Amino acid sequence: MYRGVITPTVTLFKDDGAVDLERNRRFQDFLIEHGVDGLFILGTTGEFMHMNLREREQFAQATVEHVAGRLPVIVGAGSTSTAETIRLSRHAQGIGADAVAIITPYFWALSEREVVGHLSAVAIAIDIPLFVYNYPAYSGHNISDETLAALIREHPNIIGVIDAIDSLEHLRRRVHAVKSISPDFRVLAGSDPHLLTILQIGGDGTVPATSNFAPDRHTAVFRAYTQGEYARAIDLLPDLFACTDVYRVQGSFHSVTKEAMTMIGVCQANAPRPPALPLTAEARARLRETLVRADLLPKTDE
DSSP states (O other): OOOEEHHHHHHOOOOOSSSSHHHHHHHHHHHHHHHSEEOOOOOOOTGGGGSSSHHHHHHHHHHHHHHHTOOOOEOOOOOOSHHHHHHHHHHHHHHHHEEEEOOOOOOOOOOOOHHHHHHHHHHHHOOOOOEEEEEEHHHOOOOHHHHHHHHHHTTEEEEEEEEEEOOOOHHHHHHHHTTOTTTTTTEEESGGGHHHHHHTTOOEEEEEEGGGTTTHHHHHHHHHTTTTOOHHHHHHHHHHHHHHHGSSSSHHHHHHHHHHHHHHHOOOOOOOTTTOOOOOOOHHHHHHHHHHHTTTSSEEEE
């Protein structure tokens, strides 16, 4: 479990802004049918920060019930409050989620001691596996190897880290630090292009936002690698890399991801929740050009 391509799913809303449970279920089926290895719901791509606690709990329950064990479901349970994080984590455990992912509290610049206290409190409060979601660009805190190692030794249910840092050297050091303590500890890269490299250095996979609209590009590389077809895995990389060019389009990345899903025909993803905004006409035109260059949309004559 927790190896390969774990899609950080978008959350689909209705035109009035309400969570669209039925459309989300169809989208989850699409990802499962296209061979992803797990779903990470209510993460950054899933706009958890724009949803209230009740909505997050209802969405988590609906997802776990619908997926019904077909693949692992990791529930994002992060919050600026330790009490809220524990509430969401206990709820995830109660509904049968496979694991939770906890981003370090954002907004305040916390000390190392405070971050350790927060994660430890959550780990003690639940029995299911816990992923540390390390996203310093948004949380303002980069969990050190030493701190993570200490948490692993203290709390056996902290079983993995999602590292949203686009640095191969960081990932290399991370894999070495944690695998020497627990060989089964999962290291997942949050940066889409690092799938093959994280596997080659002993890590376990990626959590790529672009797998929301191009899951086959990611799963093909992973399957080739795990089947020992290394030359084929390398040959497939340019197609995977082409997906990530969408991040050059101006707009919040969940807005860009949703627009790409709509353009390609994965599903009608509608707009993100405010304060995020739909893409401008100029950004949409650039996104379309990017998807055409990536062979995700057919080229049309002017």
